[in-house]
Amino acid sequence: MSEGVGLIERFYKDVIESGNLALIDELAADSYVDHEMALPGQPSGKDGVKFFVNTMRSAFPDIKVKEIQPSVTAGNMEACHVVLAGTHRGDLAGFPATGKSVEFDCTDIIRVEGGKVAEHWGTTDNLSLMQQIGAVAVG
Numbered sequence: 195m196s197e198g199v200g201l202i203e204r205f206y207k208d209v210i211e212s213g214n215l216a217l218i219d220e221l222a223a224d225s226y227v228d229h230e231m232a233l234p235g236q237p238s239g240k241d242g243v244k245f246f247v248n249t250m251r252s253a254f255p256d257i258k259v260k261e262i263q264p265s266v267t268a269g270n271m272e273a274c275h276v277v278l279a280g281t282h283r284g285d286l287a288g289f290p291a292t293g294k295s296v297e298f299d300c301t302d303i304i305r306v307e308g309g310k311v312a313e314h315w316g317t318t319d320n321l322s323l324m325q326q327i328g329a330v331a332v333g
Contacts, residue, residue, distance in 0.1 A: 201311055202274050202302050206259045209243075210278070213251055218243050223310040230316040234287055253291075254280030260297060273303040282327045289329040296326040 201221055208214050209221070222240050233249055236242045250257060257280035265274040279297040298319045305313040324330040 200265075201306065202265060202272055202276070202304060203262055205311075206262065206276055206278075209247055210250065210257060211259050213247070215244055215247060218247070221311055223307055223312045226311060226313070228314045228316075230314060230318070232316070232318045232320065249286070252284040253282060253286035254278075254296070255283050256280050270306045271303060272306065273301070276300045276302065286327065287324075287329075289324070289327055292327050294327055296323055298323040298326070 204217070205221060209217050218240055222243065226240050226243075228238065228242050231238075231242065232246055236245050257278055259276060260279045261277040263275040265272050267273075277297060277299055279295070282292045282294050282296060284291050299322070300316060300318045302314065302316040304311045304315075321330065325332045
């Protein structure tokens, strides 16, 4: 079994949903590298993760993990698909609150070293998210 099993789920449930930013330092290695810059102006490393979480929790204060697909692990790698849901109640990338309910997908792959996340590759379905808040036309 991979040493990283459950790290992605802990991140989404305890950091994104519950807002425990201090847990980022516990879950991520000091040399953490994030290959996904999901938001404009997002810094690198752990600071980028904190920026992402703060931005998403400000824009969607009721953000919840709707679904976490079963993780796939191989050696020191873990991957999973997550569905998030919330209500757009704050600014997101320059777009003011709309009060609209949204649901969007994220896919994450992590490399684990010493029981912590050393690297992250991910995609967030920003197009669908922006369409749902009316920032991008559908069709």
